[in-house]
Amino acid sequence: MSQEIEYKYRPENLNESAPNVHTEANLSREEMVINIGPQHPSTHGVLRLEVVTDGEIVVNVVPHLGYLHRCFEKHAESVSMNGVIPFVDRMDYVGAMNSEHAYAMGVERMLGIQDKIPKRVEYIRVLVAELNRIASHFVAIGTYGLDIGAFTPFLWVMRDREHILRLLEWVSGARMLYNYIWIGGLYYDLPVGFEEKCAEFISYLKPKLKELDEVLMNNKIFIERTANVGVIPRNLAINYGVTGPILRGSGLRLDYRKVDGYSVYPELDFDVPIGSGAMGQTGDCWDRTWVRVEEVNQSVKIIEQCLTKLTGDHKRTREFDPRELVPKKIRPKAQDLYVRAENPKGELGYYFRVDGRSDVAVRCKARGCSFSNLSILPAISKGHMIADLIAIVGSLDFVMGEVDR
């Protein structure tokens, strides 16, 4: 039955589908074009960088995207709103719980049930989202170390991340793409004994974070490799729509968990770390990485508070049904709504338009944080060495699944 795929190969196919911006004609003497990616490990996925170099100095960088484009927005127009959640998972696949949380929040606001969600549901959501935030930051920190030659921290954080993935697998049945946070509730309550295991994990993790701080962040080689590299001034970051740890690394205390105070974040006590140029200039690669490490500590703090609440005021009862408010029929009134949330990588926004006649959104645009964060790359990497370009790309911590959607 299987047919041969008749792919019409011509040597110029590649150049026609994603042509280089720079050609021999518009390069000056001594300049040359180097192609990095899309299958290069340091591009963290399938990003292609067209780099114009003069010797070892980067003159210009042109990112080429779209190798992982899976038509999220088109799918969201043809699948009912609760069916979109698995697609949402696949955008930022290392921080899927956070994306689900933002999406569910948006639809709940359109339905007008956002204030009726039981507190236990909200605390569980925050708990799993913060666990996932730690996992996402671990990937960012570990692979960043790997990019610039520190192998050990990568193995350490991956070991610790594995515990988080197993906890989340226990909760939802999947390691990375959960479909756990539903519109109006959750797939299931936490499994029995989860709170204890999670507390055990937190007490295991705390000394490991101190170790990570010593072996990576205060490592002389790491500091010399990242300090004063890829400095992003604060105004430039805002102008490029850069958010999340990168903007905070540039010294602006903007965290939507604090600013918007969505879900139960106003009831929780945590700090928002910002970069201060401790090792070089404010907004360099070291600052961004430090902010991520510090945010892991803050997430640990949030998780501890959530666990206290989930075993105290909002503890498991026989009557509690996390699906109690899950609507049988999702039919919001006709409206437009923009919802945003603080993802591990920055501001994740959804723009919804619903017509009030069906449970399928007319339009659901996803504003991926990685998309905007990546767009600053050409502006900050000019004049650096090629090796520093790799350091800058790693410090931006994008996930191509969210860039291309």
Next chain:
Amino acid sequence: MQVEQFKNLIDSKLGVGTVLSIDENTTPTAIVVAANQIAPVCQVLKDHPETLFDLLSCLTAIDNGPEANTMEVIYNLYSIPLEHALTLKVFIPRDQVEIETVSHLWKTADWHEREAYDLFGIKFMNHPDLRRILMPADWEGHPMRKDYVEPETYRGMKTIREEDDPI
């Protein structure tokens, strides 16, 4: 600031008639702006000390289909120092989908506009580098349009999977 004040500010700076209407059915509240005035309106909103919209959160395009014969471009603005948000909406006719770019004000609009051009075919005038961003450069058509018909093949590969096709 309230949406009425935004409207009055824009009208006083750029003349009455710049703001066409206020759309209360959008969160954050939207004002509908005349299509040829979008760049000056954004300039005012970005620079005026009472508005200071320094962050363009999101830029969305919507196709209302051949019957309504309009497309919309939607700008979600946020002011970090003043902590207020506003949505701008622009309607453009479907047979002439052209609008002024705002990428000189917010650099983030550069890629967002390229995406809108790629998926909806909206031409952003004076954009520095209007190329496709997500689809291949030689793709035909703009996939998010309501009347888009997917080409049957791309370089000899079938784009639609048949039911009995095992792959």
